[in-house]
Amino acid sequence: MLSLVSRSFCLMVSGCQGSRRSIATVISGNKTSKLVRDRLRNDVEKMKVQFSGFRPSLVVLQVGDRDDSNLYISTKLKAAAEIGIDAKHVRLPSSATQAEVLQSVLSVNENPSVHGLIVQLPLDSVNRIDTELVTNAVSPDKDVDGLSCINAGKLSRGDLKDCFIPCTPNGCMELIRQTGVSVAGKHAVVIGRSKIVGAPMHDLLLxxxxxxxxxxxxxxxxxxxxxxxxxxxxxxxxxxxxxxxWVKQGAVVIDCGINHVPDETRASGKRVVGDVHYASANQRAGFITPVPGGVGPMTVAMLMENTVQSAHRFILRHQADR
Amino acid sequence: MLSLVSRSFCLMVSGCQGSRRSIATVISGNKTSKLVRDRLRNDVEKMKVQFSGFRPSLVVLQVGDRDDSNLYISTKLKAAAEIGIDAKHVRLPSSATQAEVLQSVLSVNENPSVHGLIVQLPLDSVNRIDTELVTNAVSPDKDVDGLSCINAGKLSRGDLKDCFIPCTPNGCMELIRQTGVSVAGKHAVVIGRSKIVGAPMHDLLLxxxxxxxxxxxxxxxxxxxxxxxxxxxxxxxxxxxxxxxWVKQGAVVIDCGINHVPDETRASGKRVVGDVHYASANQRAGFITPVPGGVGPMTVAMLMENTVQSAHRFILRHQADR
Known part of the structure; x- marks a missing residue:
């Protein structure tokens, strides 16, 4: 049904170009992320009623004061507030040492009332800090960004039920699901092998x-x-x-790119485009994500999903321990 | 040079069939594993001289008394002895509980004179034991089988210098290297996605x-x-x-299969074949591994390599700590 909804949405958006050529159905990340966030708000509300005021809790640890990080963090805090997640922003000064950052991570790890911890990257410190070391210091069962070796290992070896999946590829899978196209038995191609997008995307599709x-x-x-x-x-x-x-007729095309290119027609002198040439790809794809408004909004939604999932697991463990 | 050596070897083995059809060069695992083991024996000898009697040390932990496990373990102990690795076989009875197995793993983890620990699988116990739990209890810096989540995570995300690579895919890479065919930019196809072969093989090739x-x-x-x-x-x-x-003309074909099929011409009534139909594939491949004598002998050799590598890392850490 959702895919039908998306298709109507597409026709609204793309069908008005007066062309009879086949045009891809747009997979809207704005719309899908809203569905996810609405579902999570309901889940959190139910948890609250069922477990007398219980709320999932997330800590966002920032080192320094980068403008882009501040913007990303405020988006995350706003999404959390709307869902009913108790999100705290812990900010260390850019003078923080590696030992101080690790100490902050460990103290959140040990706090049983926190279910999710993310370290906002890049770390903005005047000191040399090993990002891998910090990322891997996050307790695997609070690592809602899914970036630690342990979560990567579980995902790469197929233990999907027992790990946190990185937010961007998890969002891509949600968008693929919205199309109604079954993944099993299909030939998927992933371009890129980064730790946060390409490599975990391969694992999820596999x-x-x-x-x-x-x-x-x-x-x-x-x-x-x-x-x-x-x-x-x-x-x-x-x-x-x-x-x-290059695109196969009817393919599902998911574009994780966010690139700024010059555009003299805009007041800002630039515009955002993806890694896919949208205007030509949507003539051949069956489904395609726009940029912006495709994968982007899903990343924050899936961070919230991981946090709520972590809280669920916490409740289950807590019940098992009693 | 090694590839030339293999080619001559092939001509000895395959060229005598009197046919002028193109026949693949055989990649001999027996020969290559011997080269690896000879190199390791030299390395260990040098370590011994340089660090006054130092020897790499490996523990093989077995639960129960399966015949196949006994055979595999004796092969490993023999290879270790030939190289100069101090290998110990720790055997727990099949009455061992999960807690006892974990306790044995932890005690080896804590023993600073041991550099490698493998748990022989499957665990042969009358009690229910979570194999994943045991595998992941092995300290990542002694996990010379490369089966823990942490090592899998590092390998899958490209941190190859900082992990242990599972022995069978590591052996396959060594065999591919022997051909002289460069991997970069090639199209590799892996059939299978198991934790010990397919999934890490994908990572290594990628x-x-x-x-x-x-x-x-x-x-x-x-x-x-x-x-x-x-x-x-x-x-x-x-x-x-x-x-x-199916095979592309000139391809490098590495066969990890070990299957027993009925063969009335043999006294045993069966013979070992791979996952590849050798007689037809060697008419098209450029290089091919035989079964037996291909990937099989490499697995033990690479276990020894990982153990010696672990000992090297131990020495480096020890020197850094001083």
């Missing part, structure tokens, strides 16, 4: 039983690889690199 | 910069996927399932 090909900067025949994808997820970080003519 | 496709039981078009592989690694567990006519 353990949802797609045949998965991972492409990257060393892939010599990208157009040919892309042309075989029933499902294409692009996290390459290069503006409009995937051309429409 | 982080050696191949474009990698993972196929499995839900892949509908296996012959077509296989036909695109410059490098094909098969860990499917099905006798001779990959047919020669």
């Amino acid at each position: 353990w949802n039983h797609a045949t998965v090909t991972t492409c990257h900067s060393k892939t010599p025949d990208l157009p040919e690889q892309v042309s075989r994808a029933d499902i294409l997820v692009v996290g390459a970080g290069r503006a409009e690199m995937v051309r429409g003519e | 982080w050696n910069h191949a474009t990698v496709t993972t196929c499995h039981s839900k892949t509908p078009d296996l012959p077509e996927q296989v036909s695109r592989a410059d490098i094909l690694v098969v860990g499917a567990g099905r006798a001779e399932m990959v047919r020669g006519e």
Whole structure:
């Protein structure tokens, strides 16, 4: 049903161009993330009633004062507040040392009333801090960003029920689900192998039983690889690199790119585009995410989902211990 | 040079069939594993001289008394002895509880004179034991089987220098290296996604910069996927399932299968075959591993390599601490 809803939405958005050429159904991240957030608000409300005032709790740990981090954090705090998650912003000064940052992480790890902890990256410190060390210091059962080695290991080996899935690929899977296209048995192609997008995306598609090909900067025949994808997820970080003519007719195209390109027609002198050349790809794809308004809004929604899931697991463990 | 050596070896083995058809070069695991073991014996000898009698040390923990496990363990102990690794076999009775097994693991973890610990699987106990729990209890810096979540996480996210790589895929990479064929930029296809073969094999090929496709039981078009592989690694567990006519001309074919099939011409009534139909595949492949004598002998050699590597890391940490 949801895919029908999206399709109507698409026709509203794209069908008005007066063309009879096949145009892809737009998979709206704004719409899907709202569905997720509404569902989570209901879940949290139920938890509150069932467990006398219980609320999922999230800590966002920031080092320093980067403008972009401040903006991302305020978006996360706002989403949490709307859902009913108790989110705290812990800010360390940019003079914080690695030992101080680790100490903050450990103190949140040990606080039984906190269910999720994320460390806002990049760390903005005047001191040298090993980001991997900090990321891996987060307790695996509070690691709602899913970035620790232990969660990556579980995901990569198929233990999906027992880990936290990184938010961006988890959001991509939710968008794919909205299309109604079944992943099992399909040929999926992922472009990119980063820790937060490409690599976990490969794992998710594989353990949802797609045949998965991972492409990257060393892939010599990208157009040919892309042309075989029933499902294409692009996290390459290069503006409009995937051309429409590469895309298989009817494919599901998920674009994780956020790139700023010059645009003299805008007051800001620039605009945001994805890693896929949208105008040509939507002539061939069956479903496509726009940029902005596609994958972007899903990332915060899935962070909230992981936090609520962590709170659920906490309740289950707590009940088992009694 | 090694690839030339293998090629001569092949001509000795395969060239005598009097045919002028192109026949694949055999990649000998017996030969390559001997090269690895000889190198390790030299390394261990040097360590011994340099660090006054120091020897890498390995513990093999067994629960119960399975015949197949006994055989595997004796092969490992023999290889260790030849290289100069001090290997101990710790055997718990099949009456051992999970808590007792975990206690044994922890006591080896805490013993600073042991550099490698493997738990022989499957656990042969009359009690219910969570194998994952035991595997993950092994300290990541002694986990020379590379089966813990932490090591899997590091490998899957490309931190190859900072983890232990599971022995069978590590052995496959060594065999691929022997061919002289460069992995970067090639299209590799892996059949299977098990924790000990397929999944880590994907990671290794990816982080050696191949474009990698993972196929499995839900892949509908296996012959077509296989036909695109410059490098094909098969860990499917099905006798001779990959047919020669699927194989791309000149491909590197690595067969991890060990299957027993009926053979009335043998006294035992059976023989061992791989997952690849050898007789037809060696007419198309450029390089191919035989079964037996291909991947099999590499697994133990790479376990020894990981143990020696662990001892090296131990020395480096010890020096850094001083």
